[in-house]
Amino acid sequence: MNETSERPRWRGATMVTDAEKTPKGSARDIGYGPVRLSVRQLEAFRAFMLARTTNGAAAILGISQPAISRLIEQLERSLRFELFDRKNGRLVPTPEADIFFEEVERTFVSVDKISEIARDIQAARMGSLTVATMPALAHAFLPTVIARFARQHPQARISVLVFPSTKIEELVSAHHVDFGLGEFPFVRSGINAAEFCCTPYVLAMPTGHPLAALPTVSVTDLAGVPFISLSSNTAARHAIDQQFLMANVPREQYYDAQNSGVIAGMIAQGLGVGLIDPFTARDFQGRGIDVRPFEPNIPFRVGVLHPAHRPLSRVGREFLGMLQAIRKEWGIK
Template sequence: MSVNPQLYTAFQAIMRAGTVSGAAELLGRSQPAVSRMIDKLEDSVGVKLFERRKGRVVPTHAAHLLLDEVERLFVSMATLEDFGRRMALGQDSGVGVASLPALGLDFMPEVVARFRALRPQARVVLNVRMSVTVEKWVATQQVDFGLAETPFQLSGFETRIFADSSYVVAMPADHPLAGLDEVTPAHLNGVDFVGWTPAVTARRIFDDIMQGAGVVPQMLVESTMSAPMCSLVRRGLGVAVVDPFTAWAQRDPSLVFRPFLPRIPCRIALLQPETRNPTALAEDLIGLSETLRDEAVTEIFD
């Protein structure tokens, strides 16, 4: 099967826009032209990608699976093009990092700022992705290293523990539980709670703990990430159990954080391609990450 990038560009545009007309506008093409490109792509891959319903296109399950592969393809193509430009300009290579959101949203930007202060000419690409995607990118050598939550689903990379910490309870500074040194399931009985969605691993551990304690929290709002959970807590919508690095990033006088017992582990690993040695720039960035990790954990738990 030959790969025609234009067909995949049209496919990606429809997935983003949600309609053929929207994709045509994004691509600067006519709607019939975009429709023909999708027909050719479906013939090429041998599966139906969209259901046509009353003038609308509805992605099939196969389309959602293909989208992840297409985005990885375009990342790889962009990386190759960028590499060629940098080589033509005689520039040294930089550092590519993939990080789960718990570290990628605030923690790693601080690391990158410290790194750039030491290496002002160095180029850094920070990709914030879910852990399973971080695994894929490291295994396929699309980045120099990654940070992902354990356990892993793939192979093809070397790992070592980056952080072995615990989740904490976030609450408004004036909340009745703020005076406690630690929070247990019994303290959460009848308390408004901002929780993770069921797909999050820590949610399943939390549910098991609460069920064992015979406590049913009033989970009125759910989210997939700790950062918006902290924002919801700050707005008085309840308390939440969040990862310690987001807690460090979200600290301000309006929020307090307390250890949650029994402990919910927050284990994050450093992933590196097993067939490629780390560059000096990557080692510097990893070293700064480890320094800030120690600072953050100390600040949250001391």
């Protein structure tokens, strides 16, 4: 059998022929070891096969014509078979060269694809992100961020999970999400938490309500006013209860809800007034409610949580930066 016609295969960075796998002492054992090739030799060969002249290959690689000839000769010595017939000072590819070129070209296409992926990762154009968020940020704020992020990073994949803050803390601690946005306090181990915003709740009321005439609404102004509260399992409910108790103001309360969006919806239907977060307040602008500052201040404090000992990916850091930028654009501290 003609050894020079064997089709080579890749093993890592080493080209391997079937002769390599032949046991010692067999009829095909001709003493050949593994074929060691340099990337530069393969580049020169590929450039020649594409250009079909040494001058053309030299132009592709930006080196001299003698350097191309020298690299091809070195490659042939490494392969131990001829890639070209030398006729009248020209290189004419052999059938073995055509076979070898098919493999080389496939390899270079793969390397080019890897390089392209690496550039995309470097520019945060590619990657995946799973974000868990509390409802207050899910309805308008996060879609706004994702829309802008998608224009700059069209190949990034983003999944959004919406849960109460206690569940978000659990998901982050278990490494089920890349990061989360939830309301303080957090008690679980295995997470890192940084403040995303700390801004006061505002009082929402139906459009045209008498309280809208006040520049700021205090707790004493709410005596006898139907009040819709956050439910008892939310972080802010205890602070709200304390303010009414300390001011000795009885509440006329028939409804409560776990998130500000539901409260805002009930307020828009004329069922009462209530405290909502500023993200929800912005979302409901022009939708049947007015908002006013409330005294005393009850902070809406949101944290960014991510698993301890697992840094954010590049796309995650880019996305978090955009979250911060749009929060500032919205005027939320």
